[in-house]
Amino acid sequence: MTRDALRAVSTRWDTVLLVVLAAVVVTAGLLVDGFASGRNLQFLLLDVVAIALIALPLTLIVITGEIDLSVASTLGLCSAVMGQLWVAGLSLELVVVLVVGLGAVLGAVNAVFVTRFALPSLAVTIGTLAAYRGLAFVVLGDQAVADFPFSWTTAASSTVADGSVPWAAVVTLVPAVVFGVVLHATPFGRSLYAMGNNAEAAAFSGIRVARAKFWLFVASGAVSGLAGVYWTLRFASARADNAAGLELAVVAAVLLGGVSIFGGRGTLLGVLAGVLLLGAVRNALQLADVAADTLDVVTGGLLIASVVVPNAVGLARTRWRRRRTA
């Protein structure tokens, strides 16, 4: 490998993240008691599955320059409806299908506001963030539905061959690969970057911007609904307040993963590394008995660093280049 190629690889954000992730894992393994064990890997992966799932469609949305902040509320509403449908006596298989469908519909509502009425997605999804959570409480109140079949709830945290890798994490790889291929290996995926860089230019070059965004929001809703099913079974509890505030963790992971909040830049691999990095840092600090409030400060600090560092590096590089050519 030539020096230039080496430099190109080392300055890519997702490569940097993978190195940082490896460094965190090795350091925590050496310094923190109980981090380097199969059981802990299982706990860590179980904690990040829902975040990873929701981050997949959100990555694509943010690359087009939009955002979906209603994901956790969609999850909560889907969980509440799942509880009510189960109480109503429907079969759990049917409930799962209906709940994922409901997620898609909730996503479509966002999509209509964003694409048909051309409203900013930030405003729309802040609105539905509140509205969907409110609806969840209308549906289920402050009750919990908890009598889901034991075989289903244990399946949500069971592991492959009774080892340390949860089935849920393996299953998450399927949509991860699908979203990865769509984003990085199809014309549709390319067009998302084009929209994020310049929506107008993308539209003039024949890309159907509104239609693409519409389906991305629908996908985000459906995946959030699926995450709602998973969350409900994992905690054996359908509740209206399930995953409240999770949108912040998901957005943090996406941005830490190197997706530009202004659109047009980012990779799915980077986002998955971001999800794991945030999960590993939290897990290690918790094992080291760091208080919850400090933990939130660290997570916030990481997020700010992830936005500041690439920008600062880019700025420094252009200055250096300019000085050389001058």
Add this chain to the structure above:
Amino acid sequence: MSQHQRTVRVGLIAVLALLVTAACGGTTRGSGDSPTSNRATGSANPDAALVEGLDVAFLPKQVNNPYFTVADGGGKAATEEFKGSYKEVGPSEASASSQVSYINTLSQQQTDVIVTSANDPNAICGALTSARQAGAKVVTFDSDTKPECRDVFVNQATAEGIAKNQVELISAQIGGAGKIAILSATPNATNQNAWIELMREELRKPEHAGIEIVTVAYGNDDDQKSFQETQGLLRSYPDLKGIVSPTTVGVAAAARYLSTSEYKGKVALTGLGTPNQMREFVKDGTVEAFALWNPADLGYLAAYAGAALASGRITGAAGEEFEAGKLGEYTIGADGVVVLGPPTVFDQGNIDQFDF
């Protein structure tokens, strides 16, 4: 038909087919399976000494919550007495699932005793079960999980204990006879209604024959509403001797009204309240005495129960006995429940020793 329409149609048919398959048969409510109970196993050795150096972790509903800070403080004091090492961990927000990753962490740290108060009885069950399989003893306090998910639950008070205590307090304050009213929370609050029913039963005893409950008012656990209801009670029943408000919001609002009214010192008020809310009214003579369980004792007892479990002195089965330091002997009841005992009474003499 365009390519696009065809794709949509095929998609719709696929979804319909899926729905139909899912609708026929499948897992429904009632056909589901349930977990096998893993209640106390093994045998207890009542003479076993408390093991020194136990790792005891308190996992409250939420850290930085004054009630749990006091309760956990009691746990810390107990842990120091039996020479264990104490720590408090927990989420900064009291959500259903946030405790799970903390339980997993504690189980990963090979903690001997986990003392927790459940935000959601079901959400933490799985994590507690796996922590117990990893060797931890689990004690719940204040809010229980499902009985099969923990070893012992330390309950703050029984409904009978609260009713008896409230009747004794008001009886002493009105001189054993007269009309009283109850200021409750909401008409359908399960706890409140159970206590009120038991208070009526208690009043049927011959020693309380002179006391009559004239009405039950509902302040909805809302400060303003409780304040107005108190005002209404005093106006409607001029010969009222006392008010019992077994809810912290109600008793504080009633005290606030009484303290500035002409009835101050003439109409007795008692109930369940926190010392910090009631301090000024006890000091200015509006309220003679009120009650609540002492959270510090609750944490203290929970820590001792955990130590007794981890030392093999008890297993959580009904009838077993253990010693809890300054609180004395306790016996485990049905379903592994230990009751702290009668509520603590707060008055001029002791209120300054409490801060919660």
